[in-house]
Amino acid sequence: MSVKAVEMVRKIRDQIYEEIKDLSVEEQMEFYRKGSEELQKLLKKKGWLKKPAKRRPKKMENKKAKSARASEKRHEQRSSR
Numbered sequence: 001m002s003v004k005a006v007e008m009v010r011k012i013r014d015q016i017y018e019e020i021k022d023l024s025v026e027e028q029m030e031f032y033r034k035g036s037e038e039l040q041k042l043l044k045k046k047g048w049l050k051k052p053a054k055r056r057p058k059k060m061e062n063k064k065a066k067s068a069r070a071s072e073k074r075h076e077q078r079s080s081r
Helices: 005-020 025-045 059-080
Strands: none
Touching (some): 005 025
């Protein structure tokens, strides 16, 4: 028995597409959110997930802002020379 991963992924992708193709963006987000919650509950029940997944920390956004500010400062310093 061989696993045909590519075919399996395509089949799943096509099934999901058919389910969500007529949904709004908000409804699509809710679809994925519910699926994620169901998967987390199943994994927790089986003991494969100790804690629920955390969202990306806001620090990542702050790092981007700091990087942009630092880049602007360097640009200003070069321009003032």
